[in-house]
Amino acid sequence: MLVKAIMIPFNQLRCLSVDNTLEEALIIIEENRLLSLPVVDGKQFIGVLSKENLYEEYFKNYCGQSKIEFLNNKVKNMVKTKIMTINQELPIQDAAAIFITSKYRFIPIIDNTNNLLGIVTHQSIFKEYQKIFGDRVNELTIYNCNFKGTIAKMTDTIAKAGGNIKNIVLMDSNVMNLEEIHLSIDCKDFEKVVKALKKNSFNVRTPRIDDK
Incomplete structure (x- = not known):
């Protein structure tokens, strides 16, 4: 999935103008x-203009001046311009990696003429991953x-044991060339599915039964 599918579009964003005063921006x-x-x-x-940076700037460089x-001051004099931006065609897993390694609260999405198309947030990515892994389902x-x-062979084993795969995610474990295959499974007897997989020599870990 690409970030354009989960971004908050420009027409739904509250943005600051370069001509706003800092007082207007804080309000x-x-x-x-x-x-x-x-x-x-x-x-x-x-x-990007952040409340934290404004306070830091005031106490560091303007403490001798009046608050008024x-x-x-205009926003254009205080805005932080060295901000990472992304293209709307970026996969969401790459955007998630940026959040993991940075302190960004959101990532701006721009086009090739530097127009702001929207932003992607921690929350929007988390919601998509929650959909992938499911909520209160049989997982392994x-x-x-x-x-x-x-x-x-794995999908055939699950089907024969009465299981229906709802979601499947493949990830590199970074250990001995092993892949992690995360599955959420809809079935009447989850233990039967787990036993069938183990019987067929699959290395099954961390099964979680939906007990709702």
Whole structure:
């Protein structure tokens, strides 16, 4: 899945203008109960302004001035412009990796003319992964050495044991060339499915039974 499928589009975003004063910016941030917002000039993405950075800037460089003088500054003078942006065709797993290794609260999505198309957030990615792995379902993980025909044999074993695969996710375990295969399975007798897989020499780990 690509980030364009889960992004918050520009027309639904609350953005700051480069011509807003810092006072106006703080009011908008507070009213929307956010910590930071994108800054635009028309539709052109300029950067990000965060409440944290504003406080840091004030106490570091403007403490001798009045608050009124500081708050009358324009957003364009305080915006953080060195922000990572992404293309709307980026896979969501790559966006998730950016969040893991950074402190970004959201990632701006721009086109090839630097227009802001939207943003992707932690929450939107988490919701998609939750859909993949399911909620309160029969789950298990199989470690696989990527031998030819293994996936076909595994799905056939599950079907014969009365299981129906709802979701399947393949991940590299980064250990001895093993793949992790995460499955959520709909069935009447989950233990029967697990036993059938083990009987057919599958390395089954961490089965979780839906007990609702």
